[in-house]
Amino acid sequence: MRIAPDDAPAKLPTMGVNQDIAALLEQIAALLELNGADSFRASAHARAARAIEDHPTSLADHRDAIDAIPGVGKKIAEKIREYLDTGAMSEHQELLAATPPGLLQVLEIPGLGPKTVRAMWQTIGVDSLDALRRAIDDGSILTVPRMGAKTVENIKAALTFAAQAGERMPLGVAMPIAEAIVARLTPIAGAGAVAYAGSLRRGKDTIGDIDILAAVTDGAGLGEAFRSMPEVTQVLAAGESKSSVRLKTARGHVVQADLRIVPPESFGAAMLYFTGSKEHNVRLRERALRMGMTLNEYGLYPEDKAKAPPQSRGVRAVASKTEADVYAALELPFVPPELREDAGELDRPAGQAFGLIEQGDVRAELHAHTTASDGAMSIEELARAAKSRGFHTIAVTDHSKSSAIAGGLSPERLLEHIEAVHAARRNVEGVTILAGSEVDILADGSLDYEDELLARLDIVVASPHASLRQSEKEATARLIRAVQNPYVRILGHPTGRIINKRAGLSIDIRAVAEAAAARNVALEINANWLRLDLRDAHVRAALEAGSLIAIDCDVHAETDFDHLRYGVLTGRRGGLTPERCVNTWSAERLRAWLRREPGPEPKGPKPGRKPARR
Numbered sequence: 001m002r003i004a005p006d007d008a009p010a011k012l013p014t015m016g017v018n019q020d021i022a023a024l025l026e027q028i029a030a031l032l033e034l035n036g037a038d039s040f041r042a043s044a045h046a047r048a049a050r051a052i053e054d055h056p057t058s059l060a061d062h063r064d065a066i067d068a069i070p071g072v073g074k075k076i077a078e079k080i081r082e083y084l085d086t087g088a089m090s091e092h093q094e095l096l097a098a099t100p101p102g103l104l105q106v107l108e109i110p111g112l113g114p115k116t117v118r119a120m121w122q123t124i125g126v127d128s129l130d131a132l133r134r135a136i137d138d139g140s141i142l143t144v145p146r147m148g149a150k151t152v153e154n155i156k157a158a159l160t161f162a163a164q165a166g167e168r169m170p171l172g173v174a175m176p177i178a179e180a181i182v183a184r185l186t187p188i189a190g191a192g193a194v195a196y197a198g199s200l201r202r203g204k205d206t207i208g209d210i211d212i213l214a215a216v217t218d219g220a221g222l223g224e225a226f227r228s229m230p231e232v233t234q235v236l237a238a239g240e241s242k243s244s245v246r247l248k249t250a251r252g253h254v255v256q257a258d259l260r261i262v263p264p265e266s267f268g269a270a271m272l273y274f275t276g277s278k279e280h281n282v283r284l285r286e287r288a289l290r291m292g293m294t295l296n297e298y299g300l301y302p303e304d305k306a307k308a309p310p311q312s313r314g315v316r317a318v319a320s321k322t323e324a325d326v327y328a329a330l331e332l333p334f335v336p337p338e339l340r341e342d343a344g345e346l347d348r349p350a351g352q353a354f355g356l357i358e359q360g361d362v363r364a365e366l367h368a369h370t371t372a373s374d375g376a377m378s379i380e381e382l383a384r385a386a387k388s389r390g391f392h393t394i395a396v397t398d399h400s401k402s403s404a405i406a407g408g409l410s411p412e413r414l415l416e417h418i419e420a421v422h423a424a425r426r427n428v429e430g431v432t433i434l435a436g437s438e439v440d441i442l443a444d445g446s447l448d449y450e451d452e453l454l455a456r457l458d459i460v461v462a463s464p465h466a467s468l469r470q471s472e473k474e475a476t477a478r479l480i481r482a483v484q485n486p487y488v489r490i491l492g493h494p495t496g497r498i499i500n501k502r503a504g505l506s507i508d509i510r511a512v513a514e515a516a517a518a519r520n521v522a523l524e525i526n527a528n529w530l531r532l533d534l535r536d537a538h539v540r541a542a543l544e545a546g547s548l549i550a551i552d553c554d555v556h557a558e559t560d561f562d563h564l565r566y567g568v569l570t571g572r573r574g575g576l577t578p579e580r581c582v583n584t585w586s587a588e589r590l591r592a593w594l595r596r597e598p599g600p601e602p603k604g605p606k607p608g609r610k611p612a613r614r
């Protein structure tokens with residue numbers, strides 16, 4: 001059914017009412033602490049936020065369920081109802097009004113909690129990032145209670161990193177916004193197609209702006225609908241075939257979005273052009289010219305020396321309707337969007353597919369937390385969630401003792417936890433539950449538990465969480481030592497970077513991957529879009545060095561399973577095939593890999609290049 005513009009929803013399809021409520025409650029928690037409220041009240045809001053974010057049904061449709069959610073008290077339930085009725089929470093607005101806006105940015109700096117930020121605000125008047133920089137420069141920051149030289153160094157490094165990282169938006173923030181815009185415009189386009197393109201479609205870990213493409217015969221209504229979306233704060237361009245706007249979402253994210261409108265017969269050529277990258281496009285155009293043709297966003301045309309573009313003179317295109325048509329006419333294989341970076345993807349002969357991993361290939365989650373450490377689900381809830389996603393295996397890998405803030409387990413508690421996993425196996429059928437650990441890699445590369453304890457586990461994920469400012473030499477040696485521990489199977493989020501916030505370890509990825517390959521250890525792509533660690537270039541280098549790859553959601557809450565797509569996109573950008581990704585293997589093959597004898601792999605031709613089937 002074609003829905004006329006007037007019938008279109010008045011708001012962007014929501015990013016999720018529960019998510020919006022959770023974000024507000026979380027901000028109330030931070031604002032309460034900044035304003036000196038007692039920390040019990042603040043943490044009640046934070047707890048409620050987590051419970052609501054994980055709540056399986058939308059609170060907008062199930063208002064009567066609000067009071068029954070564990071962790072949501074009477075007062076907070078009232079605030080949620082107020083939000084559902086009015087779209088705002090008055091307490092949130094009052095707190096915002098009482099707090100200098102710059103203070104929230106100061107709070108964003110990793111390593112700075114609300115207590116410290118409040119202390120800096122109250123004692124020396126730090127109320128913005130600029131004020132913080134000044135306080136560091138003139139040394140007054142050291143007069144703040146409990147502020148040491150080391151903390152100041154950390155703040156300085158974080159400030160420098162934030163300044164360099166610039167304004168690019170994480171993939172996982174941009175993707176739901178783009179999908180919401182596409183969903184909003186699709187009914188208006190009727191029979192025409194609407195899709196996102198640009199760096200987002202290429203799956204880059206951060207994006208500059210959102211590019212939307214629509215193929216319709218008459219685009220006037222579509223352009224108008226795009227420019228009058230309620231989130232639009234500024235119209236930057238309003239042409240017949242191109243509109244450009246700035247948006248501010250309900251969660252406060254600001255981003256530019258471009259809409260291009262092309263005739264339906266040009267959709268493929270336009271998708272190719274606006275997906276980019278620019279460098280890939282340049283190579284395609286050069287190739288077209290060498291073959292005696294012209295390529296632009298409307299199509300691939302026969303050679304024509306005239307000045308005016310061929311499409312404007314009614315010249316018939318050789319190919320234009322689909323991307324595949326254009327690649328075929330250029331005698332190239334279809335290049336998946338994630339590989340279009342002019343990094344060798346055009347050197348492959350036609351007819352030879354890339355065979356990249358797809359989300360549906362992933363059948364196991366090997367890095368997940370439960371309420372035993374900092375997760376939100378019990379072992380059984382986690383196992384059922386994994387099963388409902390079609391996984392045959394789920395690994396329970398709670399934190400180890402050094403990750404104290406994350407509720408890391410003492411050796412005694414880990415032993416109990418292993419028993420609890422065994423007990424859960426009796427209650428949940430149809431999915432293999434592995435007893436594991438995400439064990440901290442200490443600064444020197446040793447692990448946070450003794451080998452005798454690790455030997456009792458089905459799977460060990462070893463990850464760096466602290467000491468992330470080592471030199472490249474130290475960091476590389478640290479990770480190599482970790483993968484050489486006979487019980488380690490996966491190196492978790494190897495650099496520890498947080499996008500736009502923390503650079504993480506610099507490592508010689510080739511050396512780490514070679515060491516991992518020699519032990520048949522997999523390097524993780526952590527699919528959380530704040531991490532995407534390994535990143536695309538690391539994946540490529542690791543594959544070249546012969547290493548196996550794992551893609552894990554690092555599940556803390558049910559919705560974290562949804563991050564898988566971002567891990568898969570990153571893997572695809574690195575050229576990952578299903579064969580090299582342990583999460584795609586059958587349960588039997590995975591079990592054999594996990595159970596292999598501790599110690600180095602037997603010497604043989606190129607260890608790790610082909611994981612042994614046993």
Ligand code: DGT
Pocket residue numbers: 197198199200204206207208209210211273274275276277278281282
């Ligand atoms: P971003 O937004 O910075 O993350 O990166 P992109 O790749 O999305 O770049 P954007 O938004 O400037 O343009 C989208 C695509 O449009 C780009 O990947 C290729 C194409 N494009 C834009 N400008 C040009 C151009 O001047 N020449 C060519 N060949 N292609 C262009």
Ligand code: CA
Pocket residue numbers: 198199200207208209210211
């Ligand atoms: Ca873009």
Ligand code: CA
Pocket residue numbers: 198209210211258
């Ligand atoms: Ca753009």
Ligand code: ZN
Pocket residue numbers: 438463492493554
């Ligand atoms: Zn971790």
